[in-house]
Amino acid sequence: MFLNKKFTIxxxxxxxxxxxxxxxxxxxxxxxxxxxxxxGQYNPQSVKxxxxxxxxIKRAQIESQAANNLADLLNFNLNLTxxxxxxxxxxxxSFFGLDAQYFNILVDNIPLVSDNGLGNNIDLTQVNLDxxxxxxxxxxxxxxxxxxxxxxxxxxxxxxxxxxxxxxxxASLQEETVSDEYAWFDEGRHIQAFNISHNINxxxxxxxxxxxxxxAGFFNGKQGKSYYQNDGLRGYDWLxxxxxxxxxxxxxxxxxxxxxxxxxxxxxxxxxxxxxxxxNIDTQAQTSNPSATDxxxxxxxxVNNLNLVGSLNTGANYNVSLSYQQQKxxxxxxxxxxxxxxxxxxxxxxxxxxxxxxxxxxxxNLVKSDVFNFQLGYETRFINGFDTQASxxxxxxDKTQSQNNYAFYxxxxxxxxxxxxxxxxxxxxxxxxxxxxxxxxxxxxxxMNNGFELRGNIGxxxxxxxxxxxxxxxxxxxxxxxxxxxxxxxxxxTAFINLKxxxxxHDLSLLNSLKVSYLDVADKIDLAIVNPTPLQYQYINIxxxxxxxxxxxxxxxxxxxxxxxxxxxxxISRIATxxxxxxxxxxxxxxxxxxxxxxxxxxKTAFTVLFKxxxxxxxxxxxxxxxxxxxxxxxxSTSAYNWVDASVxxxxxxxxxxxxxxxxxxxxxTNVNVSNASTDGVAHASxxxxxxxxxxxxxxxxxxxxxxx
Numbered sequence: 001m002f003l004n005k006k007f008t009i010x011x012x013x014x015x016x017x018x019x020x021x022x023x024x025x026x027x028x029x030x031x032x033x034x035x036x037x038x039x040g041q042y043n044p045q046s047v048k049x050x051x052x053x054x055x056x057i058k059r060a061q062i063e064s065q066a067a068n069n070l071a072d073l074l075n076f077n078l079n080l081t082x083x084x085x086x087x088x089x090x091x092x093x094s095f096f097g098l099d100a101q102y103f104n105i106l107v108d109n110i111p112l113v114s115d116n117g118l119g120n121n122i123d124l125t126q127v128n129l130d131x132x133x134x135x136x137x138x139x140x141x142x143x144x145x146x147x148x149x150x151x152x153x154x155x156x157x158x159x160x161x162x163x164x165x166x167x168x169x170x171a172s173l174q175e176e177t178v179s180d181e182y183a184w185f186d187e188g189r190h191i192q193a194f195n196i197s198h199n200i201n202x203x204x205x206x207x208x209x210x211x212x213x214x215x216a217g218f219f220n221g222k223q224g225k226s227y228y229q230n231d232g233l234r235g236y237d238w239l240x241x242x243x244x245x246x247x248x249x250x251x252x253x254x255x256x257x258x259x260x261x262x263x264x265x266x267x268x269x270x271x272x273x274x275x276x277x278x279x280n281i282d283t284q285a286q287t288s289n290p291s292a293t294d295x296x297x298x299x300x301x302x303v304n305n306l307n308l309v310g311s312l313n314t315g316a317n318y319n320v321s322l323s324y325q326q327q328k329x330x331x332x333x334x335x336x337x338x339x340x341x342x343x344x345x346x347x348x349x350x351x352x353x354x355x356x357x358x359x360x361x362x363x364x365n366l367v368k369s370d371v372f373n374f375q376l377g378y379e380t381r382f383i384n385g386f387d388t389q390a391s392x393x394x395x396x397x398d399k400t401q402s403q404n405n406y407a408f409y410x411x412x413x414x415x416x417x418x419x420x421x422x423x424x425x426x427x428x429x430x431x432x433x434x435x436x437x438x439x440x441x442x443x444x445x446x447x448m449n450n451g452f453e454l455r456g457n458i459g460x461x462x463x464x465x466x467x468x469x470x471x472x473x474x475x476x477x478x479x480x481x482x483x484x485x486x487x488x489x490x491x492x493x494t495a496f497i498n499l500k501x502x503x504x505x506h507d508l509s510l511l512n513s514l515k516v517s518y519l520d521v522a523d524k525i526d527l528a529i530v531n532p533t534p535l536q537y538q539y540i541n542i543x544x545x546x547x548x549x550x551x552x553x554x555x556x557x558x559x560x561x562x563x564x565x566x567x568x569x570x571x572i573s574r575i576a577t578x579x580x581x582x583x584x585x586x587x588x589x590x591x592x593x594x595x596x597x598x599x600x601x602x603x604k605t606a607f608t609v610l611f612k613x614x615x616x617x618x619x620x621x622x623x624x625x626x627x628x629x630x631x632x633x634x635x636x637s638t639s640a641y642n643w644v645d646a647s648v649x650x651x652x653x654x655x656x657x658x659x660x661x662x663x664x665x666x667x668x669x670t671n672v673n674v675s676n677a678s679t680d681g682v683a684h685a686s687x688x689x690x691x692x693x694x695x696x697x698x699x700x701x702x703x704x705x706x707x708x709x
Contacts (some may be wrong), residue, residue, distance in 0.1 A: 004031075038109065039136040040145050042364045042375050042413065043317055048143040051413070051423050051443045053515070057135040064597065064608040064647055066174060066660045068191055068213055070105075070124035070155075075643060076593050076610045078551055079139065086218070086238040086692045089270045089297075090123040095419040096153045096519055097547055097572045097589075100150040102463055102492070105141075108159055108262075110305050110360075111146075113325035116387045116467045120149040124324045126266060126299070128211050128245045130193050133160045139517065141494040142696045143439035143461030144425035146380060147407055150493030151461045151521065158232070160197075161260065162205060168197040170209075172704040178218050178238075179670075179696030189700075190214045205251040213243040217271075218695040220670065225273050228290035228338040235273035238695050242269045245505045247590070250582045256311040271296055277338070289337050296332040301325070303580055304502040317365045323358040328638045331389075340344040353400075354385035374412040381405040391483065392473035401467070404432040419447040434489050437462055451502040456495075463490040469525050469539040480536040481527070489539050493520045509557040514550075521545035526576065546586075561600040567592045574620060581636075583620040590615035604651040608662075609644070618639045638691065639673040658704040668697040 036044045040052045046052060057073065067073040071091040075082050078461045081094040092100035104111050104119035105127065111119025112127070135157050142150040173193040175182075182188035195209035217240030227234040251260035264457050274292040281288045306322045334346035362377030363571045411425030427439040448454060465487040468478030472483035495518040503510040524543035553570035571586035592613040599606045617638040647662030670689040 005029075021194075025173070032613065035134075035141070036201065037136050038158065039106075039138050039154060040142060042373065046351050048447070048453065049445075051076075051445045051455070052420055053496070054498075055137040055139075057450050059133055059139070061134075061633050062129055062132060063658075063660070064649055065610070065645060066647065066662060066700055067129055067370055068174070068211075069128040069129060073129065073135070074124070076595065076612045077137070078553065078566050078593055078646070078647055079549070079570075081614060084693065086259070087272075089125070089239050089241045091125050092121065093124065094161070094550070096517070097570065098152050098519075099519070101466060102521075103151045104146050104154045106146070106154060107303075108307065108321075109156060110307075110321050110323045110358060113301065113303070113327045113356050115329060116354055116385055116390070117149070117329065117622075118325075118354075118356050118358065118383060119146075120463075122411075123467070126243065126301070127157065128213075128243075128266075130195060130209055130245075131160045131207065131209050131247065131249075133158045140457050140519075141441065141556075143459060143460040143492075144409055144411060144427045144441045146461075147381075147405065147427065147429055147439075148431070148461070148489070151463055151465050152494070152519065159249070159262070160207075161249075163197045163708070166199050168195075169707040170195040170197075170704070172702060174700060174702040176270035176664075176700035177698045178216065179220070179668075179698060181216075181219060183216075185216075187216050187219075187665065189216065189698075191702075193559060196443065203252055203254050207249040209247050211243075211245040213245075215242070216240050220695070222275075226338060227272075227352075228277055230277040230279065230290075232275050234275045234277055234292065237692060239547045240271050258307075258309045260303045260307050261267040262303070264301070266299070266301040267304075268295065268299040270298075276529070277707045278449060286509070289339050289446065291335050294334060294336040298330040298332070299327065301327040304579055311365075315364055315365055318361070318363045320361040321359065321487060324357070325356045325358070326354065349388070350658060351388040351490075352386070352390075354383065356384075357382045362564050371413075371415050372412065374410065376410045377408070379405070379407040380563075385467075387467035387471075390468035391473065392468075403431070403464070406430045421445045431489075432466065434464065437489070449583075451504075453500040453502075454498070455500070456497045458495045461494075462494045463492065463521075465489065465525055465539075480531075480534065482536070482538045485537045487525060487539060490541075491522045492525050493522075494518065507558060511555040513553045514554075517547070517549045517551070519545075519547040524574075528576075542576055544573075545571045546575070547571065548586075562595075562597045564593075564595045566594070572619075585620075587618040587620070588634075589617045604655070606649045607647075608649070609646045612643045614643070624689045638676050639675075641669050641672050641693065642667050643669060643694075656706055658706065660700075660702040660704075662700055664700065665697045666695050666697055670693045670696050 022487045035047055035056055037047055037050055037054045038044050039054055041050060047056065062073060065073060074080050074093065079096055083090055084091040092199040095103050096538050100121045106119065110464045112122055114121050135155065137153065137155050139153040140268030142154050146154055159343055172193045176189035178188050187314040191213045193206065193211040199205050218441065220237035222235055222237055223233045224236065246265045247438040248263045249260065272295040274294055277290050277292050279288050280291050298469040302325065304324045308320045311317050318382055328350050329352035330348065332348045334343040336343055358381050360377065360379040362375055364375035365373055381404065384400055386400050395449045407427055407429040409425065409427035411423055414422045416422065422444045425440065428436065429439065430436045439460045441457065443457045444455065446454045468483065470483050470485055472481065474481045496515065498513060498515045500513040503644060522543050524545055525539055526543045527537050527540055528540050528542050530538045547570060549568055549570035551566065552562065553566035556563045559683060568591045571588045573584050573586045575584040593611065597606060597608045619636045621634065621636045643665040645662065645664050647660055649658065650658045651658050670692065672693045674689055674691050
């Protein structure tokens with residue numbers, strides 16, 4: 001804790017020192033236009049004029065990391081932690097200490113379908129980054145703009161919608177080791193992509209693309225599919241999977257009207273090889289044919305998005321989005337005979353399904369005023385689906401569950417001056433399973449002298465219970481764990497304040513920011529003991545969650561050099577109000593990130609190094625029960641670890657060919673220790689274990705062919 005404070009003080013001093021610098025702007029300096037953002041804005045807006053504090057990840061950063069999906073890219077952002085699962089193949093995000101159910105992932109402002117929802121709990125490895133222009137991240141409750149499950153923020157992926165030439169043909173090949181494991185087909189990671197874009201005429205633009213990503217798994221000492229000894233070494237530590245993604249995009253633009261349609265088909269195949277092997281000895285024939293219960297998971301996702309954007313003759317701006325999305329996960333389970341490669345007792349079923357119709361529309365600029373503007377909008381979500389695996393026998397009997405949302409929202413923007421803007425907003429949302437909600441927010445931006453920018457935001461949102469929390473049912477002679485259809489949504493409140501400064505000292509460009517955040521989640525859902533004898537568990541609204549944090553991010557640019565340094569200190573309290581032995585102390589964690597890049601224009605070469613330190617993380621967990629059946633809480637600790645990536649990118653033949661050579665996880669992180677402190681007198685106390693967080697040091701080479709004519 002003392003070390004965390006020292007790091008934070010150093011960063012704050014660095015920030016404050018820079019904040020105090022006098023602006024000495026070179027009169028010969030060419031002013032660079034601010035990048036444009038759209039997330040949470042009435043209309044596309046520069047970052048400086050945006051009411052919200054928006055973090056932008058540009059295309060250049062995606063390319064420098066040779067990132068194929070969101071899990072590759074977001075690992076180095078402050079307040080974000082990638083949470084991978086080697087056994088399910090999924091990677092999700094912890095955002096301000098809250099899991100992936102508390103924020104929305106959007107593609108062009110439309111939430112993406114997941115296994116049992118919309119926008120939240122997205123598997124990051126399934127979000128392909130081909131044809132992505134930039135990614136915008138807004139922290140804090142965005143309930144007024146985006147409704148349910150936007151408690152901690154939103155991530156908005158903006159796709160490319162134009163090219164400068166008539167044709168663009170783009171093909172890439174990427175080969176990557178998985179730790180020290182690599183072979184052309186059976187080991188490592190193999191990615192191929194092909195995209196064609198065409199300006200048909202001055203009004204029409206079209207694009208098609210395909211991407212294949214094969215991850216051959218991580219053995220890590222295990223022996224793979226064909227191993228037949230029953231010693232726990234069969235299979236993989238990290239499951240192999242193969243993904244195929246295809247997209248089609250068409251856009252029509254004329255005068256003040258724009259329409260674009262996007263179609264996407266995603267397919268994923270994950271192979272699970274059971275480590276428990278049965279001998280299957282035939283005593284009469286004196287032979288054996290070992291077998292194991294293996295599984296194949298298949299995901300199919302279809303996305304249809306339609307957007308209309310334009311202006312009326314009155315000057316009013318409108319934006320309408322329509323989307324129909326469907327995702328299904330299939331489970332193929334069978335008895336696999338390892339030596340003869342035969343199957344028996346095979347079953348094939350859909351165990352997760354989501355069908356979603358989404359519509360959202362807004363209109364603004366209805367009055368002619370330089371001081372006042374307002375926006376009115378609606379949003380509807382119709383979701384049908386089930387999750388057999390998470391919901392047990394309940395959805396086996398009544399598979400399909402429905403949830404409909406209807407929302408109306410409005411906000412006003414008051415420009416008291418060119419420097420000061422205030423935006424209050426309110427949203428009414430009706431949910432067919434839960435009570436109606438009123439969400440509210442107020443945001444402000446003040447541009448001060450000497451390059452200072454001050455932004456503040458207070459807002460509310462809520463999270464709806466998922467399938468597991470509502471319908472889970474696992475009862476046998478040793479277990480009694482149940483969902484609860486009477487759960488209430490969780491209520492979230494956040495407050496953020498951000499001070500940012502741009503400084504120019506001759507040819508040196510500085511950007512410094514200091515941010516204070518507060519987040520409060522009430523009625524948090526958790527699994528609790530509802531009956532000590534016999535022991536029964538049920539999901540109930542029991543917890544509260546509070547977080548406060550302070551962050552500093554700093555960037556220095558000089559000529560072809562760019563250096564970034566950031567740090568954040570967070571304190572998290574989880575309060576189990578109905579538990580006798582509950583602990584609610586604030587537990588602190590520290591993150592530090594830094595990156596450096598150097599561009600040699602003469603050689604058309606760029607070097608990039610990224611570093612992130614994730615400090616020790618602590619949490620109070622229920623580690624067992626006392627003699628009266630009451631839960632006992634102990635402190636769980638996840639050890640600190642460091643993550644480093646590095647790359648060099650070089651262009652050839654007038655940028656027609658681009659090669660990127662790099663390494664991921666250069667500190668060779670695989671397992672991180674998780675220790676659970678035991679408590680005297682606790683029944684069923686947990687033991688120390690480890691979390692498989694990465695698959696070790698890996699190297700990659702990406703070759704990109706880019707043809708414009």
